[in-house]
Amino acid sequence: MHRLIYRESSVGWDIVTSHLLHVQHFVAAPAAIRLQAADVLDQILVVAPRNLSTGGDDLQRRIQTQVLVALAAQAEPAVRAQTSTDIEIRRMSFDTLIKILESNGHSFIAGWERIFHVLRTACPSPLALPPPSPSPGPLDTPHTLN
Numbered sequence: 001m002h003r004l005i006y007r008e009s010s011v012g013w014d015i016v017t018s019h020l021l022h023v024q025h026f027v028a029a030p031a032a033i034r035l036q037a038a039d040v041l042d043q044i045l046v047v048a049p050r051n052l053s054t055g056g057d058d059l060q061r062r063i064q065t066q067v068l069v070a071l072a073a074q075a076e077p078a079v080r081a082q083t084s085t086d087i088e089i090r091r092m093s094f095d096t097l098i099k100i101l102e103s104n105g106h107s108f109i110a111g112w113e114r115i116f117h118v119l120r121t122a123c124p125s126p127l128a129l130p131p132p133s134p135s136p137g138p139l140d141t142p143h144t145l146n
Contacts, residue, residue, distance in 0.1 A: 001051050004044070005063055017041060017070040024089050025078060031085040038074065038089045042096040045071055049104040061110040068114035071097060075118045094122060 004012045023029055023037035045067050052060055075093035078086060097118055101108075108115075 001044075001047055005048055005051055006059075009062070009066055013066055016044070017066075020044075021070065021073050024074065027080075027083065031083075034085050035088060035092075038092050041070065041074060042092055045096055046099045046103070049100060049107070052107075057109060060107070064108055064110045065114075067100065068111040068118070071100075072114050072118050072121075075121050077121060090121075093118070 004016065007013075020037045020041040024034050024041070026034065048063055048067050052063055071093055075090055075097075077090065097115065101115070
């Protein structure tokens with residue numbers, strides 16, 4: 001874990017997480033393999049913030065951001081029809097978010113917008129969309145007083 005955390009993200013973190021995310025979202029892969037990839041990623045995401053024993057705010061901010069970016073990618077629903085495996089993977093990501101927040105939420109200095117994004121993916125709301133522009137009606141025409 002220390003090699004993933006303390007080295008540049010391109011050396012290990014990006015390779016490992018992108019591969020696990022690819023396997024999770026690869027619908028031709030067997031469900032058991034997809035779920036196993038999700039479980040491995042979840043374990044990494046929970047353990048990574050716990051292993052920040054040394055390092056300054058920059059390292060902490062980088063790792064927290066990396067964890068939450070990977071978690072958001074896992075939780076984001078696919079644009080295709082959702083299978084039961086997709087739904088289970090998303091459920092696992094929400095459980096992982098809960099574990100991360102329970103154990104390290106107090107120390108998070110970065111990424112709160114991503115945390116809320118992950119939470120919003122659970123229950124998309126039409127209220128989150130900007131309201132449509134009102135169309136001008138007969139009462140919206142300017143009146144002049146004489």
